Amino acid sequence: MAIKLTRRSLLRGAGGAALALPALEIMGGHASAAPGDAPPARYMFGYCGMSTGAGSLPDQPLVPSTEGAGYALPEALLPLEEHGVVDAVTVVSGLSIPYAEVGGEPPPGGRIREFHGTTLVPQISGMRATSRNRVPSGPSSDQIVADAIAGDTLHHSLSYRVQAAQYAGDNSQGGSSGRLSYAANGDSIDAIDPISSPRVAHESLFSNFVPPDPAEAAAAQFLLERRRSVVDRVREHAQRLSSKLGVADQQRLERHLDEIRALEERLDAPPPDLVGDCALLPHPGEDPPIGGAHPVEGGNVQYDQAAGWSDEQLRAEILTDLAHMAFACDLSRVVAMRYSYSQAFLNAHPFSGHNSDVHGLGHSNNVQGVSDAAAWHIGHFARLVAKLQASPEVDGSTLLDHTALVLCFEGGHGFDPETGSSVSPHSTDDMVMLIAGRAGGLSPGRHIVAPGRHPANVIVSAMNAVGVDGGLGEIGEGMPELFE
Amino acid sequence: MALTLATVSGCYSGLDRMPDAAAQDDDDGASQQLPPRAPAANLAAISGLRRLSAREYDATVRDLLGEPGGAALLLPEDIRTPYDNDYTTQVASQALIEGADVLAADITGRLIDDPARLAEVVGCTPTGPGDAECLREFIERFGRKALRRPLTEPETDEYMLAMDHAIESGEFSTAVDTVLRSMLQDVEFLYRVELGTEVEDEPGLFELNDWEIATRLSYLLWGSTPDDWLLAKAAAGQLHTRDEIRATAEAMLDDERTLALVERFHAMWMGYETLPFGGALADAMRTETRALFQRVLFDEDRPWQDLFRMEQTYVGDTLAEHYGLPLPGSAEPTWVDYGESGRQGLLSQGSFLSVGGKFNDTSPIVRGLMIRTRLFCEPYPTPPPGVSVDEEPTEGVCKVDRYAAHRSGSCAGCHDLLDPVGFGLEAYDLQGRFRSHELDDPETPDDESQCEIEGQGSLMLANGDSLGFSGPGELSDRLLDAGQLNRCAITQLVRFSVGRFELDPTDRDLVNGMTEALGGGDFHFDTLVLDLVSSEAFRYRREEVQ
Structure with a gap:
């Protein structure tokens, strides 16, 4: 069994008590598959904080008008064509998350009847959402997959968030809507904070790379040496401290130490072989500053094209490039990418020209706006798919041949049980998902209408495709037709 | 829309079963089963990393x-x-x-x-x-x-x-x-990190050392690290007795950092830390709110309750015009009388009134909920499964008609406590502007702007009395009359101090004791803080038991 998996399993099994980790001392191997090995599987989970329809209009701007292969691309899906990945992506429409009967419990994988805050949990974990707190009672699919396939990659998994801030209001009324990944830890579920700083993401991923220029390499080597000594000191001190703490604090500290050790491991590891597309990407520089809220003039909130925006276009590009490199260099085999917060107050103007945030587009009768906002999300997803499609593997196949990627949306468009409205973006009827890649025999490039199926059925298929047996939370089945 | 709120025991219609009271009864039962402890240990809070x-x-x-x-x-x-x-x-x-x-x-x-x-x-x-x-x-x-x-x-x-x-x-x-x-x-x-020294015969109870006290004080009062002066006191062993700690804390209060922290504590407490809009007007509102805290709590050392009573506010021409107040005649802010505007104190400011919006308009439910959960500290969990969350909304153009469905049947138990509070603030929009008619919702075919806003509200109390009010000024007076603010203020301060929203029975005992000591009348916020830091509980920690 892989060392990383062993350590995490040990920690969980022991309830996080301090443990000696001799295995790490002899660590130093690297994850790259040796020639002759089958290339490893990879998994990507993407999430868009928007529904797929506009206001009270019945249009379904993400749903192709024809089924099967060669389906007609609606405008929202044109980025698939632009990036040359139509054949690599299957669109699944007609999905739904069931909701509680009046006075009843949510069904398995279902939700309570209110919309906001209740659609994330069933999609990330396959568990039912019994409140609006967005915290699942089971692990998210990326963590289940990572536990199974991470092997000895330097990053068990990567959790990224593109949207830099929530922008409207504080999270005291919105819950932990910036998180997407949750890991099982004994009997409890630990939230995993995403990295939203492109800089931190970059420096974390490439911490052990050595620049090609000899002078730069020497400086980098010296810095690396000092960083190792720093992390070593921090770890030793924390370990000494741990023995003085109560059990609960020991567990908290152990979680911290676990991450420190992972950093230490990354700093100690030899840089990956620059084979295939694996390369040290240029440093992205300072993060774009975090934008503010829209101003008020004359008593009304004035739409401001500069507010609610922290250059998420650039952030998405950087994080996409990093996700690609994580797979290409086999630094991580699992990426969770939250493109936008649930109920995204992300400014839509910079990428679509609409004077609105993404959330507002869904609540106006602006089908074009919703289509454009979806296209922005889909475009970044498609760009990652395209990069994987263009990346050769050691055996002559492509990364995409060994990858399964899914893209979910916060809501669909249809009946809203909360208000009784028959057509609303506050709905989990007629949901749309994208699933891409050819891992495990996935057969992409089609439009499949799947009434009565749950988004997690699609996710289970993606999990199965990368070699993880079983279901996701309360949703046991995949969709065999995705492999046919 | 049909947001029905329920407590664990279902929406309470009888106010004799206020959830807080019920919880405390249970807790009293539980705490009686604990072994007797030294007095100092009784109220020490659990502290985690x-x-x-x-x-x-x-x-x-x-x-x-x-x-x-x-x-x-x-x-x-x-x-x-x-x-x-x-x-x-x-x-x-x-x-x-x-x-x-x-x-x-x-x-x-x-x-x-x-x-x-x-x-x-x-x-x-x-x-x-x-x-x-x-x-x-x-x-x-x-x-x-x-x-x-x-x-x-x-x-x-x-x-x-x-x-x-x-x-x-x-x-x-x-x-x-x-x-x-x-x-x-x-x-x-x-x-x-708090370690302390384990108290003899009191397993799990630790007396903090002076360095740990210094850190507790500085993050509570300054939101920052102890400075050289405070560290010197710790080094000299001068943060050990309650008197020493109180005197030190008193000296620390006169600091810009304390003003900023006290104001931000209130902003997080009442939900306006991040305004849902930005720009010059938002900046002016932040300045206005900061000035209120500075004047009431610091410059004039007035009772905390005056935050809700102030009959003046700190505005320049733009913000005064926005509120419909007489213009002070200067772009720079100055103190302006509220007069007969129906406004007074913090609840009349744009900062506070920006809380509780939904879809670009006020939500009487959310505003009512914020008042009751944040200022009265009443727990209103989101609807548990098994409780109907969606009575069909009645048709109606005007908000008050549309919300009427909440006020009957199973929803009424909670909504009678919430909606009337919010409706009493309806004449003040999400930016704190006065209005006489509803905002037209462009998403609906109806023209809501024909709906006149009555702006009448009521605040139901635990004893069943219902206090009528209109607007934030009268609401402030009713809140002060209701007698629940003091306990809630202490509760919020303890939550912030221990770094935990969920208070356990011991924490609530501390809150009860402090509430009793404080009485129902006016208090000074600095006194409250000093009472907290000079309590025996502040010098100890309990280890978390899992």
């Missing part, structure tokens, strides 16, 4: 190194419950470890590039890259500040290993860089 919030991190780095850190950009977002320091929500992650690493490198790098600041921080002039004496002096002095306790000899020796880096690079500052990076990523820097 608390990571500095991004705000605390930045303030700490600013106070240590003369420049803020930039944590908001690089560290994971702090979850608000509503306070940003709730350690029960904190989970260490790769995002934290890597963010702290990058932050430490940034902060240190900027310091090294600033020779004047570097010299000040180092505190001695190195004779060369290998000046061990100067490095040791720096490590001991700065280490005590950064880790908020003196370093042990072996610890100092470990940090001295950085000397090799200075010799290798030929720069003394390389050693400083290594030491600083280590300290800024140390768990005793990133977290507030």
Whole structure:
């Protein structure tokens, strides 16, 4: 069994008590598959904080008008064509998350009847959402997959968030809507904070790379040496401290130490072989500053094209490039990418020209706006798919041949049980998902209408495709037709 | 729309079953089963490892190194419950470890590039890259500040290993860089670690040492790290008795940082920390709110209740016009009388009135909920499964008609407590502007702007009385009359102080005791804070039992 998996399993099994980790001392191997090995599987989970329809209009701007292969691309899906990945992506429409009967419990994988805050949990974990707190009672699919396939990659998994801030209001009324990944830890579920700083993401991923220029390499080597000594000191001190703490604090500290050790491991590891597309990407520089809220003039909130925006276009590009490199260099085999917060107050103007945030587009009768906002999300997803499609593997196949990627949306468009409205973006009827890649025999490039199926059925298929047996939370089945 | 709120026992219609009261009854039962303890132990709060919030991190780095850190950009977002320091929500992650690493490198790098600041921080002039004496002096002095306790000899020796880096690079500052990076990523820097000394015959109860008291005080009162003065008191053993702690805290209160912290505590408490809009008007509202706190609590040392009673507010022409107040005749803000505007105090300010919006308009339910949960500390969990959350809304153009469905059947138990509070604020929109007619919702075919806003509300009390009011001024008076604010203020302060939203029976005993001591009348916020820090409970911690 892989060392990383062993350590995490040990920690969980022991309830996080301090443990000696001799295995790490002899660590130093690297994850790259040796020639002759089958290339490893990879998994990507993407999430868009928007529904797929506009206001009270019945249009379904993400749903192709024809089924099967060669389906007609609606405008929202044109980025698939632009990036040359139509054949690599299957669109699944007609999905739904069931909701509680009046006075009843949510069904398995279902939700309570209110919309906001209740659609994330069933999609990330396959568990039912019994409140609006967005915290699942089971692990998210990326963590289940990572536990199974991470092997000895330097990053068990990567959790990224593109949207830099929530922008409207504080999270005291919105819950932990910036998180997407949750890991099982004994009997409890630990939230995993995403990295939203492109800089931190970059420096974390490439911490052990050595620049090609000899002078730069020497400086980098010296810095690396000092960083190792720093992390070593921090770890030793924390370990000494741990023995003085109560059990609960020991567990908290152990979680911290676990991450420190992972950093230490990354700093100690030899840089990956620059084979295939694996390369040290240029440093992205300072993060774009975090934008503010829209101003008020004359008593009304004035739409401001500069507010609610922290250059998420650039952030998405950087994080996409990093996700690609994580797979290409086999630094991580699992990426969770939250493109936008649930109920995204992300400014839509910079990428679509609409004077609105993404959330507002869904609540106006602006089908074009919703289509454009979806296209922005889909475009970044498609760009990652395209990069994987263009990346050769050691055996002559492509990364995409060994990858399964899914893209979910916060809501669909249809009946809203909360208000009784028959057509609303506050709905989990007629949901749309994208699933891409050819891992495990996935057969992409089609439009499949799947009434009565749950988004997690699609996710289970993606999990199965990368070699993880079983279901996701309360949703046991995949969709065999995705492999046919 | 049909947001029905329920308590665990279902929506209570009989107010004799107020959830808080019920919870306390249960707790009393539970606490009686605990073994008897020394008086000091009775009220000590459980304390867990608390990571500095991004705000605390930045303030700490600013106070240590003369420049803020930039944590908001690089560290994971702090979850608000509503306070940003709730350690029960904190989970260490790769995002934290890597963010702290990058932050430490940034902060240190900027310091090294600033020779004047570097010299000040180092505190001695190195004779060369290998000046061990100067490095040791720096490590001991700065280490005590950064880790908020003196370093042990072996610890100092470990940090001295950085000397090799200075010799290798030929720069003394390389050693400083290594030491600083280590300290800024140390768990005793990133977290507030409380150990204390276990009290004899009281397993799980620990008496804090003076350094730990200094840290408790400084993060509670300044939102930042102890300064040299406070550390000197700890070093001299002068933070040990209740009197010493009270006197020290009293001296600490007269500080800009305390004003900023007290105001931000209230902003998180009442939900307006981040306004849902920005720009010059939002800035003017923040200035207005800050001025209210400064004047009432600091400059004039008036009772905390005057925050809700002030008959003047601090506005310039633009904001005065926005509110419909007489113009002061200057762009710069000045104190203006509210007069007969129906406004008074904090609840009339745009900051507070911006809370409780839904879809660009006010939500009477959410506003009612905010008043009852935040200012009365009544728990209203979201509807549990099994409770109907959706009575069909009745048709109606005007809001009051549309919300009428909540007021009958199973929904009424809760909505009778919520909606009438919000409706009493309906004449004040989400930006705090007065209005006489509803906002037209462009998404609906109806023209809501024909609907006149009555603006009449009522506040139902635990004894079944219902107090009528109209607007934020009268609501403030009713809230003060209702007699629940004091307990709630103490509850919120204790939550912020212990870094936990969920209070256990012991915490509630502390709240009860402080509420009893305070009485129902006016109090001074600084007195409340001083009472808290000079309680026996403040000097102890209980270990968390899992």
